Amino acid sequence: MPLLEKLFRLRAHDATVRTEVAAGATTYLTMAYIVFVVPATLSAAGLDKPALIAATCLVTAFSTALMGLGANVPIAVAPGLGLTAFFSYTLVLTNGVPWPVALGIGFWAGVLFLFLSLIGAREKMVAAIPPAIVAAIPVGIGALLLLIGLRNMGLVVANPATLVALGKFTPPVVVSVAGLFGTLALHIRRVPGAILLGIVGTTLAAAAAGLVAAPAAVFSSSISLAPVAFRLDVLGALRWNLVGPIFALFYVSLFDSLGTLVACAGAAGLGQPDGKIRGLNRMLNLDAVAAMASSLLGTSPSTAYIESATGIAAGGRTGLTAVVTAALFVGSLAVIPLIGVVPAYATAPALVLVGLLMVGEIRHLAFDKFEELVPALLTVFLMPFSFSIATGLACGLLAWGALRVLLGRWRDISPVLGLILVLSLVSLLL
DSSP: OHHHHHHHOTTTTTOOHHHHHHHHHHHHHHHTTHHHHHHHHHHTTTOOHHHHHHHHHHHHHHHHHHHHHHHOOOOOEEEOHHHHHIIIIIIITTTOOOHHHHHHHHHHHHHHHHHHHHTTHHHHHHHHSOHHHHHHHHHHHHHHHHHHHHHHHTSEEEETTTEEEEOOOOHHHHHHHHHHHHHHHHHHTTOTTHHHHHHHHHHHHHHHTTOSOOOSOSSOSOOOOTTTTTOOOTTGGGSGGGHHHHHHHHHHHHHHHHHHHHHHHHHTTOBOTTSOBTTHHHHHHHHHHHHHHHHHHTSOOEEEOTTHHHHHHTTOOSHHHHHHHHHHHHHGGGGHHHHHTOOHHHHHHHHHHHHHHHHGGGGGSOTTOHHHHHHHHHHHHHHHHHTOHHHHHHHHHHHHHHHHHHTTOGGGSOHHHHHHHHHHHHHHHO
């Protein structure tokens, strides 16, 4: 097909239309669970769930197609789970920020993203961060997602004496636990779309137990983004006391997206002999635009998804893979009423599984270097214990800097890292 060849240079990437379509479908099946999980998490902050489902589908479709057409890479982009948790549970529910203002914070974080990407500073900031802290970030986010998932399942509940306790095994909890182990079994067997199948199976079990009412309709008769789209309060997010949250959201997005982009682009054969990734700056710029678009349409900022690696493993090498994935997410709009009946305890096992997978990255921590391990573990544990990704990150960085000063190794702190440490301290004090 001449048009597809012109747009995606299939022959140059040794790709075929059939392989790219199959790869795009693989990526979709692997990450389609976000259509359930992201709206369920954001709706906890007071946003309209049906509108969120539509917004999640459209944001994912737009952002993924943008990456495919603009950078010609097989990478999917969607509202990040860690960023979604930060939006709902840290900004809105913990800090009391109104959700339109929280959307505004996401928008300004995206603007900062784009500005730093355009001047090339984004990569320099990442290069300045100690490797121990970089390795700890996904582990800490995973621990937080694990805690949120267990809470949504009903397995972990608040307790005034012990802070947390084991919940009672009510019918929804039993169904959710069964769904978790069913999902784990599918994942261990490497069944494609294991998380999505787990959500569907848990919902069906809940329906069979009489815990879920049948939807009023299966197919969407109308789609409305009005309750969430363009509801962001851009000016309200520019208050001085919100500088910290803007920086924190930017900071979390920075490592989440860059690490995934580098990993997936390298797997897609975009690595160069000098270790750099071909077209990385363009990908970073498009990623920033996607983050801004997410806030405009009413979701948490978008980021590149590691699930893209499944499509790459299936042979995806060009942006056609991403475009196919985007088209399938548009198709998800047709069954919004069906998606809307999925209860939070049916999506909770997905959060637990994703959290467990991310916590598994703890193997990359330097356990033989105590001065590296302590700041890393503070980063990991303070994220769930403070219920804040930003707090854990700031504390870990400051601990790393403080130890370097006390050990007389202050020269390890570069000017860029020094600036980041100052901003981290400010984020804690605000």
